[in-house]
Amino acid sequence: MTGDDQERLNWGRWGPDDQRGTANLLTPERVLSALRRPRSGRVYQLGMELRRGAPVGGDRIAPMHFMTHDGGDFAALGRDDWGTADDYLMTATQGTTHVDGLAHVWSGGKLYNGYPFTEVRSSGAAKLGLEHLGGLVAAVHLLDFTHLCGPAAPEITGDRVDAVFAERGTAPEAGDAILFRTGWVEAALAHGEPDPDQFPVVALSMGQWFADHDIAIVGADNIAVEAIGRRGVLPPLHKILVRDLGVTMLELLHLAEPAADAVPGGLLVVAPLRISRGVGSPANPLLVA
Amino acid sequence: MTGDDQERLNWGRWGPDDQRGTANLLTPERVLSALRRPRSGRVYQLGMELRRGAPVGGDRIAPMHFMTHDGGDFAALGRDDWGTADDYLMTATQGTTHVDGLAHVWSGGKLYNGYPFTEVRSSGAAKLGLEHLGGLVAAVHLLDFTHLCGPAAPEITGDRVDAVFAERGTAPEAGDAILFRTGWVEAALAHGEPDPDQFPVVALSMGQWFADHDIAIVGADNIAVEAIGRRGVLPPLHKILVRDLGVTMLELLHLAEPAADAVPGGLLVVAPLRISRGVGSPANPLLVA
Amino acid sequence: MTGDDQERLNWGRWGPDDQRGTANLLTPERVLSALRRPRSGRVYQLGMELRRGAPVGGDRIAPMHFMTHDGGDFAALGRDDWGTADDYLMTATQGTTHVDGLAHVWSGGKLYNGYPFTEVRSSGAAKLGLEHLGGLVAAVHLLDFTHLCGPAAPEITGDRVDAVFAERGTAPEAGDAILFRTGWVEAALAHGEPDPDQFPVVALSMGQWFADHDIAIVGADNIAVEAIGRRGVLPPLHKILVRDLGVTMLELLHLAEPAADAVPGGLLVVAPLRISRGVGSPANPLLVA
């Protein structure tokens, strides 16, 4: 799957003009089916708080928050009766829990579906922008691999994933979402950004697994799902997921709460901001158990 | 309901420390019930595109989008093989489709649940910030009043709303969401911000109606749900909904698509960004029909 | 001067690695000479206020100003004794009175001094960035052409400029700065952005004139010194001044105050922010009469 002649591609699968990739798998039938998954009705937020000091991948800045009017202004004016407050947000779209749009990576000069990479310029992504992705409603599996944490943590491979499904007596279906808990974000929130070698990451070989199972959404509670690459190398699992398959990726998820309740999955709802020509969006994905 | 002695308040209803207001009505039972509403499985995005030129309330700026690296950079370097793109977003939280947080307005010196307005300062809302609101999953009714558009458009009153429910043979239940289509956003998108007098708004008297029906979420496809107030006057329906009742408001919704399909309602999912101490959040609410 | 074979270029004049252009003309000797020009000692600010509603060229946004703490916050906390305030600025570098850096325009694939245009990427200008320009101290001539305002205002040509110098009994010297008052900014401040045809602009033919006189700095109280070009055409005087000659341009100057005092010139001091890899900088040029 690494050579161009072995690529398994979803290009053209939803037409030559498709800009949504595996979001197309989320058909009305699958949406209705996903809505029937929850048993408890409990809603978990998988987004982190947007604030200074929260983990941020790469050299991005943490979200900045500015008030343009507030209670203090009214106090200063001696207007103790009524008032309103307003605020602004400035953030790297990938500087907190976020959706990777399909224009985020390219290889061989091509974005997903064969669009030339030159469609992504300072004016944003003329193709595959986030205004096209749509709201995502899917059945979701939450896989917890925090038991792998430790010195030289091993990767999360297909064998390990298959073992979890076998133990649960379930299997992933086409159009499902899979979220991986590695413990990284929780450690980063507790102690600052930790040694990545102490935490498992999703193996490159899982690219084939995701393709074989026709997974629509892949997410994790770390910066890049896969190992953080060296500078100057395209993250290879991103190449397979985003560019070859058109899979929506979710990163910097906060999975501690559903994990504490041993939630195996349920319904996932992701509503990326419709950022015109955007390549990423901050998001607060919801898991309904 | 306008005099202080006649106020109907939800203060203390969910405890003295509550910071979520009517979001508390979205119990697991109601969530499970709401998930059973959809019939078609079609997912509608109710968020507008974030872009220059889209309608923006008040003197806020429209969302700004910056690329920090893109395909052009790689083209300039002659690296035609692979690359990645990244972007930043700067926006008034209420400068596109958004959630009004509970710290957005106050009256009588008090925010919802009796917190002093001085909790909202330049550092944000120390009480009622958006990090507390949670993901919102509710049954929703979409009411279309665009037939009222025209010179000196009448207000949307309880009688008119009751008539729609009677015609549908349904009734709103506690914890439901109600969204009003007035046509304003669609006109603004088509022609620039139009004369507000040509479009219906939700009447102040509806405050009592929302309280009587214990509605959790109220939204509309205009700037303020109610009439845009004069400067120097607290929007009175905001006072009732946000401050008295703790209702989550949704504004600048884009309702053209479900309206075109004559969707009467279904499932609403809103996932505000968890902006620490935020008073508003851009959002892309999803309606599943 | 428009054909490539007729170009008069300053490329290489200050070495193959030069990144300052005509700023090199501001030698210590000329600096000392310029410091002797003032007679009155009155200091004029030529920068506009940075605020919403001030004129902004093109589709840039006006400067935005955010307070991160202020007196209101202390009032809200009941701390009436002492405190501090802090603020942030967000601005298009060319969204107010500004310096055009030498990386701002290119032609024939080349920036000033022959650097390839591909040096200017999302990471900024790897060549000719504003960190290289330096502080500018020059003798300055202020030329007032507001008498040309009116329907179909004529251009400011070399004949007209020569006539002014002849009348004054002076002549421009190598390394001087020349600033043109056209009335545009004052009209824009008073009434919103006006019809550009009512105001004179500097003629393209002045490019040769500036080159012949070895002018170091050219500025005006309008958006582009020259006529605002159509989309899809490089502003031709910018091509000559910035790219061919390496001249520093100043735009959106506010010249009403020295003009009201009939100031013919004196000392000009411009201190661009040392924005690393920047292509423009907001500035408040000072004229000492």
Added chain:
Amino acid sequence: MTGDDQERLNWGRWGPDDQRGTANLLTPERVLSALRRPRSGRVYQLGMELRRGAPVGGDRIAPMHFMTHDGGDFAALGRDDWGTADDYLMTATQGTTHVDGLAHVWSGGKLYNGYPFTEVRSSGAAKLGLEHLGGLVAAVHLLDFTHLCGPAAPEITGDRVDAVFAERGTAPEAGDAILFRTGWVEAALAHGEPDPDQFPVVALSMGQWFADHDIAIVGADNIAVEAIGRRGVLPPLHKILVRDLGVTMLELLHLAEPAADAVPGGLLVVAPLRISRGVGSPANPLLVA
């Protein structure tokens, strides 16, 4: 000078409506005199580069720079002939070399000249905003105290300062500027923000000295001129300089270059951006030797 009954104030000295403080000392006569100071004509920039990684005081963010179009975009489009580039700047006004405006600090409920601190709200400083300060042209003394660097570096006191002037055979005059080199910024640029105890700071007792000599501008190559205060305490020298005396302060200056040339002083020109209602401004002060 620390008790309220011993305060030496410039309040009212330039009228009850004054918003410029000691900038009023920079009379045309003193400007003309200052212009005669330079001997070499060499222009030094005292502003640092605005870039990620440069020293920033407090919890401010470093300047951010965004390109909105650049050479890469034209390369991507195959337009190899001509083009233009544009950029945006987002910065804490005090997040690089900057001017402290007179609305930056208050004590006893009062800003400089007796204005109530409640004039400084989220909308900015309604009094003492930077649009009022004006361009600053002054004679300047550069005092180098880097020989005091080391463990438990001593403070810079009046005795030490007097000794320097005595050695030089000069004396400061009313309306002069004094800049202190402590070595802090250079160490921070070289090695990241260093232990402040290793660097001298200006002693609190210098407040009286500055008042006695009627100094107009005080600056240093560190975060606060004085010792960085503990949280919850007003920096006491700021209280004297900014609030009592109306002195313009310059911070995070880059003084290595004039120091390397043993420049004792000369002409200082500071051109703060005219940020409407601003409390600080990034600046690139120029020293002409």
